[in-house]
Amino acid sequence: MKTQIKGHSLVSGLTIQESDTTFHAINPANDQALKPEYHQLNAASVEAIATHAQAAFSDYNQRSGAERAAFLRQIADNIHAAVEDLVEYMPAETALPEPRVRGETERTTGQLRLFANLIEEGSWVDARIETAQPDRKPLPKPDVRSVLQPLGPVIVFCASNFPLAFSVAGGDTAAALASGCPVIVKAHHSHPGTAEIVGQAVMAAVESCQMPDGTFSLVYGPGQEIGTALVKHPAIKVVGFTGSRAGGTALMKAAFERDEPIPVYAEMSSINPVVILPEALEQNGETIATDLHKSVTLGLGQFCTNPGLVLLPAGKAANRFATQLKDALANTADGHSLNAGIAEAYRSTVNQLASLQDSGVTVHHANPGDGNNHKCQVGTALFEVNAPTFLNLNALHQEAFGPSTTLITYQNQDELIQVVSAFEGQLTGTIHATGQDLQNTPNIVATLQERVGRILFGGFPTGVEVCHAMVHGGPYPSTSDGRSTSVGTMAIHRFVRAVCYQCAPDAVLPDALKNTNPLNLSRLINGQRTRDPI
């Protein structure tokens, strides 16, 4: 390994205190402890680190889009240069295979470069200018201009299931740094070494790009102590989180109870319903089942977009579909969850559903794994219920985070719409339909769309394209705030607010609002979009 892993929080330009407690990662494949020991931050250092980020803010938010773009690209370059270290180290911490490590590294650096392009071009700041009309009656119109400005220091919590793309330099960090906000990352206890490899890559970029100390920090410690203390610190202005519903709602509460409540973007849980309409099932049932199997088992089902519910019309085609899917799942090798907590939660959910046969749950297949000898080993599961059973049983509305899915058969359109209307907010909803199906079921699109952030026609929700149009978010409880996305360039709006300047001299205006348009932005001037100067 080129990277020297040291086992400490990364905070530059500041002496921090650590507690005597240490922890280490566990290899999910063999339950063995991994080196090095990781030192936990002392809660007394939270104040210093938060203030450090606040001090960096007033400098960092003044850097131009071009400077910040160069910084993001340097981070991407440094992570790319560390890929062999990640390939060497990350599989032991996560049980994720080498191709996944390489793929997720590419996605992570791709995200950083996409945000670099966005801020280098610069028009995302939504510059708006209304010029003065001194002679307007009855009152003169003042010169009024607005532009998006960063909110301040952000705390980002690493996700267990995306050790790169939703962690130290993942989507939230990339978007926050792009917007002009310093970032403090709270590492996940499952993959501290992976976090440190990426954290050192970011730190090196902070230094070589001469960004202020405190632009980025990476801290290790228990979430309930260190994480919550950071969320509550007055200098912190935004929270980004991907994880469990319990974890997300606890952070929402902590943020709401502050003297100054702050926005929390928590991605929490989603069961991602897949609706198969009759003609699509008849015509393509076999292909859909084959692809569904791949999607359910991808990454051992440990994706927020894992399809956990599949609605299909009751009948012979549904029976064939269930049999085919059951055979495929039963023939799928066991895998190792990312950590023992995830495996235990999965096992508990699968066992709970398997115990509900008397309540109308058909257990096609259930292999929760043997938690005694192999803590992280889990297998697949497939359940089936009819619509009334789904509507009655609360347990079926919960996420099973792993390679399990549940079929729901419906008798008719009314039952289908009833089931879809009973869904809580979801990240995604998928419809498999022919053109005729969509004509026959006019309400399905509108009903599903009200409950999801992304609606797919064909295909499966695993695989989230990083682009300008992606929405990886959705109504509560899939996320804490359905007005936002954690993937794609629209994520930058999490970290900003519009600030308005009235009758400001050109010299004090942000460059984005100056008369000459020195940044050559697309701006809204008196309601017309243009790159012209004033």
Place this chain on the structure above:
Amino acid sequence: MKTQIKGHSLVSGLTIQESDTTFHAINPANDQALKPEYHQLNAASVEAIATHAQAAFSDYNQRSGAERAAFLRQIADNIHAAVEDLVEYMPAETALPEPRVRGETERTTGQLRLFANLIEEGSWVDARIETAQPDRKPLPKPDVRSVLQPLGPVIVFCASNFPLAFSVAGGDTAAALASGCPVIVKAHHSHPGTAEIVGQAVMAAVESCQMPDGTFSLVYGPGQEIGTALVKHPAIKVVGFTGSRAGGTALMKAAFERDEPIPVYAEMSSINPVVILPEALEQNGETIATDLHKSVTLGLGQFCTNPGLVLLPAGKAANRFATQLKDALANTADGHSLNAGIAEAYRSTVNQLASLQDSGVTVHHANPGDGNNHKCQVGTALFEVNAPTFLNLNALHQEAFGPSTTLITYQNQDELIQVVSAFEGQLTGTIHATGQDLQNTPNIVATLQERVGRILFGGFPTGVEVCHAMVHGGPYPSTSDGRSTSVGTMAIHRFVRAVCYQCAPDAVLPDALKNTNPLNLSRLINGQRTRDPI
């Protein structure tokens, strides 16, 4: 009067129940009860009204921008046609003079027409299209498109201090209806008749434009009972509020504690600091004092943007400024607050500040009015403190909602920055400075900007231009959510979220995302802004 005022909630197509309790407006000028009696909604009817709005949503949100624009213009026309009724009725309920009634009516209809223009043109929906790349390696790129969609039924609470522009058909209602959300308005108890005149104008537009029943309702009843019950109802998806900090935070709590927390846009309190720098004071002190007096007393100081704190360099010029302002305020006639509650709160704040002479508060002038004989009659007040006193006394950081202001003298730049850094979040901050002043005080703009939604250079914050660039919002506690504005076209973003369509057949896509671009919108296609079809 053309309008027949009836004294009941307005809900079309639904039989509602009312309690036996009634209330009536009070004329602030003479404490007399006004006719008619207003019947309060029975809490049992909340369920029916919320469900009614939900039912309207699925129809209303499908109406085209052109149809909704025609609806908004019809509302504006109907309100304009009722202006003589408002002139006849509103002054008795509010003690606001005729020119204000006419001016606020124009502003209200202007807002509605501005939103009509916005949605008729349509590009505000931020349509984004990424076309498929089936041959991309290692994975094909899917077709991904996103567009802003309305969130669902909105509850809007009328403001006491803007009976038209922030009430029944005010900014929030206009923006919500423009976005595609049905609106339930909770009338303010201070001006029920004004609310009904406008409510009937909206109702007539719902009917003549053939919008679904439930697109708009106006309800009367106690906020803590009826208002809170509506905020808690699962069908309601957004809350808009302008009023007290206590009222706003109570609604935030109710919304947060729902099974599904929802966004609350509450505008609560702001003291709108005005910073006068040395050279500006020397050169323009007399003019600034004259204009400040007008701004402080405008509308009897009952504006969210009333300048409640004025910072100026200690010295002879500051003394002259104080004397001039004191004389002007002392010579200002008393007025009548909008209601007894506002007068009592103002009187209490002025009396509290006047009692702090031993703590360093200079009382230049304090005329809280005689609450015993004339409940709503209040006069002006002017206090002065030095910077250390301001920093020590919490009472000086609170809003005095009325024609009162406090001067803070600073000895030097450090003290100035210290005072500005101690401000809570504000709607506005104003700087009076010469070019030389700004060069001499390089940190003032950045320090103030972090704490406000709008920063003015010269002038005064009262008077809020309704346009594309206005931000009438600000960091907590000036509002509950500093990422948003209640004035100007950006307010439409309060009521929407982006929804993403992956690989959708053109037939099911919203018109904004169809290949041919039938609405001729400016769209972001593969990162490029264009009106071209695909």
